[in-house]
Amino acid sequence: MAHDQHPHHHHHIDPEAGDARVAGAIAVNxxxxxxxIVGGVISGSMALIADAIHNLSDALSLVIAFGARKIARKPRDGGMTFGYGRAEVVAAMVNYTTLIVISVYLFAEGVSRLFNPPEIAGWTVVIIAVIALSVDLVTALLTYTLSKDSLNIRAAFLHNLADAGTSVAVIFGGVVILLWDWRLIDPLLTIAxxxxxxxxALRxxxxxxxxxMLGAPEGTKAGDxxxxxxxxxxxxxxxxxxxxxxxxxRNSVEAHVVIxxxxxxxxxxxxxxxRDRFAIAHSTLEVEAPGAGCAGDADPAVPAG
Incomplete structure (x- = not known):
């Protein structure tokens, strides 16, 4: 179904204040x-190092998003007639691609440790994972409001919630090691x-x-x-x-209209x-008279539906 909301969203956050929040989130991450990383090396926990690498990727994604926010606010010019808004989309592509590579590496590392589980200091794992959980929640609070209006920041916000979940999993693993000394829990959690x-990342x-790829806005079709x-x-x-x-x-459309x-x-x-029904504020329309121009011609590149 078509979108009914206006395409421009305003949450009344000063850009500089938003930048300060992102910078704070980068610092704590x-x-x-x-x-x-220090705790993982000391304790021998690969799951803790896995969570650290994920947190590092979140910090780097926030760095990229921070730069993209700055670039996206640049006014359009003769060379970039649509402006620089897609800088944030490109940054998101970089961030998610990196996350996919990291996840594949962690999976391989976890599988290899299944066959040779290391000695792990459970208390170190639990203490540092609790600290991680606290920082994840602080970061989520810093980016929550901004996440409503930015693809990049929303991704970082969701990642921090995921980090909070993985920190809970690491805490669970540390408790299991302390109580039952079952070392396989660490590589199993790394794989998970x-x-x-x-x-x-794929989602x-x-x-x-x-x-x-210049796809139509989600839920909007040319035929509609x-x-x-x-x-x-x-x-x-x-x-x-x-x-x-x-x-x-910002959504855009170009079309031939016979009037x-x-x-x-x-x-x-x-x-x-x-504008009102499809949230398209930017339209380029070529007007044709009945029976003139290419009226009624089909465009093979755009199916009716």
């Missing part, structure tokens, strides 16, 4: 990563963490690829737009429809419908 990261990667516009009085036919997302918040009679008032109604 880097501190956490260092603490977890890696599979969860992989699943999450979040889909909308990013959709934007970069054609049918809606052809319901406007004076519009006889709509064809050669191309839909895409300029960036996360009988005076075009100006009909175009006003067409643009209003596109």
């Amino acid at each position: 880097l501190f956490l990563t260092l603490a977890q 963490i890696s599979l969860y990261i992989l699943w999450q 979040e990667l889909r909308p990013v690829i959709r934007i970069l 737009i054609a049918a809606a516009l052809e319901g406007i009085e004076g519009v006889e036919n709509v064809h050669h429809i191309h839909l895409w997302q300029i960036d996360e918040h 009988s009679g005076e075009a100006a008032p009909v175009l006003v109604e067409v643009k209003a419908l596109l």
Whole structure:
């Protein structure tokens, strides 16, 4: 079904204040990563090091998102006529691709340790994982509001919630080692963490690829737009429809519209419908008279549905 909301979202957060929150989240994640790596080496816990690497990837993703936020706010110019908004989409693509690589590495490491589980200091694992859980929750609080309006920050927010979950898993593993000395729990949790990261990265990667591949906005189809516009009085036919997302918040369409009679008032109604019903504020329309131009021609690149 088509979107009913306006394409522009305003949560009234000053950009500089938002940047400060992201910078704070980066700082606490880097501190956490260092603490977890040291603790993992001292304790011999691969699961703790796995969680540290995941946290490092979150810190790096926040660094990339921080830079992308700055670039995205640059005004459009003669060379970048749509502006720089897609910088954040590109950053998200980099972040998720990196997460996939990390998850594959952690899976392989966990499998290898199944056959040779190391000695692990359970108390060290539990203490540092509790610290990790606290930092994950602080980071989530810093980025929650920003996550509503940014694909990059939303991804980082979701990753930190995932980190909180993996920290709980590591705490569980440490308790099991302390109580029963069952060392296989550590590589098993490492494998579980890696599979969860992989699943999450692949799921979040889909909308990013959709934007970069000039896909139509989720839930909007060319055929739906054609049918809606052809319901406007004076519009006889709509064809050669191309839909895409300029960036996360701006949708665009170009189309040929066959209009009988005076075009100006009909175009006003067409643009209003596109904006209000489909959340498309940027439209490029070529007006054709009945029987002229390419009226009625099918566009093989865009199926009717």
